[in-house]
Amino acid sequence: MALCGVLSAAIFCVALALTGCGGGSAAVPPTPVVTPASTSTITISLAATSSSGQPLQLQPIQLTLTVK
Known part of the structure; x- marks a missing residue:
């Protein structure tokens, strides 16, 4: 029974770590600031x-x- 709890916690931690990787590439780059000619x-x-x-x-x- 205790082994089941440890296994569940380990699976949860691995799933949490995998979903946290690589999610930052979906952000849109900011628009560059352009100074008008004057x-x-x-x-x-x-x-x-x-x-x-x-x-x-x-x-x-x-x-x-x-x-x-």
């Missing part, structure tokens, strides 16, 4: 102070970003 202007504003504590007058830097 041109943007990026402005960088700088702030700094001199060693005497006076603010320095720095001109902003403008950059152009082009995505093809």
Whole structure:
């Protein structure tokens, strides 16, 4: 009787292990992220102070970003 229980548990564990293998291939791959083509202007504003504590007058830097 005890042997039947051990055998049932072993069969259950083997069946559980077999059904868990290989199930991950059914997933659909994610859609790739595509950046649309455009041109943007990026402005960088700088702030700094001199060693005497006076603010320095720095001109902003403008950059152009082009995505093809």
